[in-house]
Amino acid sequence: MEHLHAQTAAGHQGPPPPGPTPLFRPLSGALGAETDAIDLSRPLDAATIEAVRTAFREHHLLVIRNQSLDKERMYRFAELFGPIESHMIRLADGSKWDAVHTITNLDAAGNPVAKPFISSNYFWHTDKSFLAEPSLLTMLHAVELPPNGGDTQFADMTKAYDALPDATKRRIDGLKSVQSLEFMRRYTGSAPPTEDDIAAAPPIAHPLVRTHPETGRKSLYIGMYSSHIEGMPEEDGRALLEELLAHATQDRFLYTHTWQLGDLVFWDNRCLLHRAVANFEMGKHRRVLMRIVVKGTVPS
Numbered sequence: 235m236e237h238l239h240a241q242t243a244a245g246h247q248g249p250p251p252p253g254p255t256p257l258f259r260p261l262s263g264a265l266g267a268e269t270d271a272i273d274l275s276r277p278l279d280a281a282t283i284e285a286v287r288t289a290f291r292e293h294h295l296l297v298i299r300n301q302s303l304d305k306e307r308m309y310r311f312a313e314l315f316g317p318i319e320s321h322m323i324r325l326a327d328g329s330k331w332d333a334v335h336t337i338t339n340l341d342a343a344g345n346p347v348a349k350p351f352i353s354s355n356y357f358w359h360t361d362k363s364f365l366a367e368p369s370l371l372t373m374l375h376a377v378e379l380p381p382n383g384g385d386t387q388f389a390d391m392t393k394a395y396d397a398l399p400d401a402t403k404r405r406i407d408g409l410k411s412v413q414s415l416e417f418m419r420r421y422t423g424s425a426p427p428t429e430d431d432i433a434a435a436p437p438i439a440h441p442l443v444r445t446h447p448e449t450g451r452k453s454l455y456i457g458m459y460s461s462h463i464e465g466m467p468e469e470d471g472r473a474l475l476e477e478l479l480a481h482a483t484q485d486r487f488l489y490t491h492t493w494q495l496g497d498l499v500f501w502d503n504r505c506l507l508h509r510a511v512a513n514f515e516m517g518k519h520r521r522v523l524m525r526i527v528v529k530g531t532v533p534s
């Protein structure tokens with residue numbers, strides 16, 4: 235008995251038992267984390283919801299693998315992060331997008347189309363930064379994918395800001411950039427917005443460096459909607475914006491997402507830029523993603 239007791243006591247003096255395995259593991263880029271240990275076909279318990287929120291704050295982009303979500307389930311999950319954004323984009327038949335809508339290269343007959351419907355998706359941007367209250371989080375769910383490519387790229391604006399020389403940080407401190415739907419359409423070679431579109435979202439100035447409301451970290455708030463710098467000659471403002479964008483989209487700040495069927499991916503528009511990559515045969519293969527957006531707050 236004495237011997238057994240000694241063995242047990244010795245066992246207790248060894249390394250502590252391993253703690254719970256983290257739900258998310260980092261992706262192999264500058265940002266983001268993934269899991270295959272969540273099933274969103276059922277409601278999540280409170281501890282899992284908290285783990286997801288914490289990981290989102292920490293990694294800015296999360297990938298939940300192997301999901302098969304209908305609109306209702308996707309909506310229920312997205313609204314855990316805030317109120318759902320409605321959409322001002324009208325379809326060709328005059329209808330508006332649903333809160334949960336589809337990003338696709340298919341025409342009305344269901345055939346792949348070679349030319350993208352929204353070409354501005356291929357330029358670096360943060361969703362709806364031309365609104366007074368831009369999007370907080372965008373969520374995409376892969377339903378149909380081409381055999382290769384169709385990637386989405388992300389750039390970490392917090393890391394990009396941190397890496398700026400101190401002189402540049404001082405130079406841009408307190409500046410505001412004007413965000414404009416009309417400018418973006420020109421910049422990306424897209425059709426100009428209607429007068430109604432402009433009246434619904436006139437140009438608006440947001441801080442060039444915004445502070446994340448949850449983490450307190452500073453990040454660059456730039457992209458294709460950034461027209462010019464308030465109070466600066468237009469040419470100088472354009473040069474500064476292009477210089478910051480070139481800095482912020484270097485490989486060392488990027489993560490490229492290669493989609494797998496069933497992926498649910500969502501990211502923080504307050505501190506990331508993103509763009510679609512035109513690296514698949516768009517006229518040949520089908521690509522269908524479900525999308526929903528959570529509304530954000532006024533940047534500061």
Ligand SMILES: [Fe+2]
Pocket residue numbers: 355359360361508
């Ligand atoms: Fe986008």
